[in-house]
Amino acid sequence: MDNYTGIPGSDVLRSLADGQLVAVTYIPRGEQVDEAVRREIVRHRSLRHPSVVRLRELALTPTHLAVVSEHAPDLYRRVRDAGRFGEDEARLLFRQLVSGVSYCHSMQVCHRDLKLEKLLLLDGGCTGPPRLKICGPGVSKRNSQPGAPRASDQTGAYIPPEVFQQREYDGKIADVWSCGVTLYAMLVGSYPFQCPDDEPRNFRKTIQRIQSVEYSVPDDLNVSAECRDLISKIFIADPAARITISEIRNHPWFLMDHLADDSRMSTKGTEQPMQSMDEIMQILALAEAPYPGDDMEEFVDSDPYIDITTS
Secondary structure, three states: OOOEEOOOOOOEEEEOOOOOEEEEEEEEOOOOOOHHHHHHHHHHHHOOOOOEOOEEEEEEOOOEEEEEEEOOOEHHHHHHHHOOOOHHHHHHHHHHHHHHHHHHHHOOEEOOOOOHHHEEEEOOHHHOOOEEEEOOHHHHEEOOOOEOOOHHHOOHHHOOHHHHOOOOEOHHHHHHHHHHHHHHHHHHOOOOOOOOOOOOOOHHHHHHHHHOOOOOOOOOOOOOHHHHHHHHHHOOOOOOOOOOHHHHOOOHHHHOOOOOOHHHOOOOOOOOOOOOHHHHHHHHHHHOOOOOHHHHHHHHHHOOOEOHHHO
16 A cells, blocks of 8 residues: 555555545455455445545555545534534535435435434535535445344434334435434534433433424524425435435425535546456455465565555
């Protein structure tokens, strides 16, 4: 990994080619590079959209498979530092979120774990507005595999009511609910179904509020009637009655002041993958080999992808 600078083995490095920060996930070589990992990586590479985190490349160290992707501060930190966003800023970011989710769904991929911490925010600087990007392992979960009724699929405040029922649920409709929680958090600066008076570990009350859709938008906040209407159409317990992504994109609040058409962003102009699929598969095949131990020198000579400077 001599194309990056930083502390070897750290999870954030800087690209020497373009100066961008990258996130690096290290997976031990050998049996942990299993079918699930291979499927995750191949699917991630197939997603090319301005609002989805890009898989830059794979690399090998003597002991680990390194998965290199885009990196930026997450949206949680931005909301925490700002307290809350105004409607215009929230709408801009929400459009990008919905655009990325819509694209993933069109590729038959559901996220199932959307939350502020899984959304990166790249500073547009002088070139334009901030750019939101979706990341997270849940992005590889195919819609053809219905979600099991497990609360662990999503984090706390973002879980839709149907996840608590003893039946499978539609990942696309669950993603809509999580988009709504994200929008609410940006506008209000807190989560819709959590109360600050609750005990820190008392999740039971939150579950009860989620199932009964017990929330409110504070009256003293300057949140428009159109925005409140959209939120009310998202927070519906019955998945069949909940607004869809397509309907969100045609909602009056979503379309308001729609000068930059973020909701219809094209994949045209998205950067080409740095590695071909053949290269990806070759690296994955090599990564299945376990750490060679004392035979390192001989092994390095036989493995063209290894860069021993990152060990």
